[in-house]
Amino acid sequence: MNSDSDLQIAGDILEVPHLLQPPREHPATVAEFAGLARAVAADRAQWAHLVRYDATTRWYHRLRTGPGYEVWLLSWLPGQGSGRHDHGPSAGVLTVLEGTLTEHTARGTRALAAGAGAQRVFAPGYVHEVVNDALEPAVSLHVYFPGLTEMPMHAPQCSAGAARGADAGSVATA
Numbered sequence: 001m002n003s004d005s006d007l008q009i010a011g012d013i014l015e016v017p018h019l020l021q022p023p024r025e026h027p028a029t030v031a032e033f034a035g036l037a038r039a040v041a042a043d044r045a046q047w048a049h050l051v052r053y054d055a056t057t058r059w060y061h062r063l064r065t066g067p068g069y070e071v072w073l074l075s076w077l078p079g080q081g082s083g084r085h086d087h088g089p090s091a092g093v094l095t096v097l098e099g100t101l102t103e104h105t106a107r108g109t110r111a112l113a114a115g116a117g118a119q120r121v122f123a124p125g126y127v128h129e130v131v132n133d134a135l136e137p138a139v140s141l142h143v144y145f146p147g148l149t150e151m152p153m154h155a156p157q158c159s160a161g162a163a164r165g166a167d168a169g170s171v172a173t174a
Contacts, residue, residue, distance in 0.1 A: 025066075026066040026067050026068075026069070027066075027069065027145075030091070030093075030121060033069065033091075033093050033121075033143050033145055034093050034119060034121055034143075036071070036093075036143060037071075037093045037095045037119065037141055037143045038095065038119070040063070040064075040071060040141055041095050041097050041141055046063075047063060047073050047097070047139075047141070050063070050073060051073065051075050051139055052075060053075050053077055053137055054075075054077075055077065057080070058074055058075065058076055058080050058081075058082070059074065059075040060072055060073065060074045060075075061073045061074075063141075065147065068145055068146045068147065069143060069144060069145040069146065069147060070143070070144050070145075070147040070148055071141065071142070071143050072141070072142040072143075072144070072148075073139070073140075073141055073142075074139070074140045074141075074142060075137060075138070075139050075140075076099070076101060076130075076131075076132035076137060076138040076139070076140065077132065077137050078132055078133075078134060078135055078136065078137070079131075079132065080131070080132050081129060081130060081131035081132065082128075082129055082130045082131070083129060083153055084104075084127060084128070084129040084153065084154040084155070084156055084157065085127070085128070085129070085151050085152060085153050085154060086124075086125050086126055086127045086128075086151070086152055086154065087122075087124065087125075087126070087144060087148060087150070087151055088124065088125075088148075088149060088150035088151065088152060089124050089146065089149070089150075090124060090144040090145065090146055090147070090148050090149065091121075091122060091123050091124050091144070091145055092121070092122050092126075092142060092143060092144045092145070092148075093119060093120070093121050093122075093142070093143040094112070094119065094120040094122070094130070094140060094141075094142055095118065095119045095120075095140065095141045095142075095143075096112045096113060096114045096118040096119075096138065096139075096140050097114055097139040097140060097141055098114045098137070098138055098139040099113075099114055099132065099134055099136050099137055099138025099139065100112065100113040100114070100118075100132075100133075100134045100136075100138060101118075101130050101131065101132055101133075101134075101138050101140060102130070102131050102132075102133045103120065103128050103129070103130050104128060104129040104130075104131065104157070105126075105127065105128045105129075106127065106157070114138075114139075127154055
């Protein structure tokens with residue numbers, strides 16, 4: 001077994017700064033978009049003062065844009081929901097900032113609570129419905145890449161079999 005460490009073999013990477021890649025100004029991978037959502041979520045000063053509530057519909061505000069992506073802030077009063085939809089050609093990251101939201105998909109129902117690391121990453125064409133089933137308001141952050149250009153609505157789920165057929169091509173990771 002060789003006892004040489006990687007540092008002894010390769011040298012200290014920090015001693016050769018020309019080999020270091022500069023940090024990206026804008027995210028480019030799914031992991032970087034999820035990291036962007038976590039960073040914005042952690043910086044309440046960036047978004048808390050912007051939150052508004054609307055008794056008639058979900059409130060939303062585009063918080064940031066970059067090359068090929070958008071960041072949206074949404075508020076949800078109890079009982080408000082998105083309706084069953086997908087995001088067209090956009091993939092996304094959904095992060096709950098305050099309160100609890102419920103996500104309904106063909107695979108089942110999942111509660112997403114703030115502070116519990118509630119983050120969903122989804123591929124283009126992923127069909128879901130998000131609802132505030134709780135008694136308290138909720139706030140969420142949504143990152144779409146590429147930026148959101150459409151949000152096709154789908155018929156409500158009638159049965160588990162019908163819903164599975166409608167979502168057969170969807171992909172989701174948590």
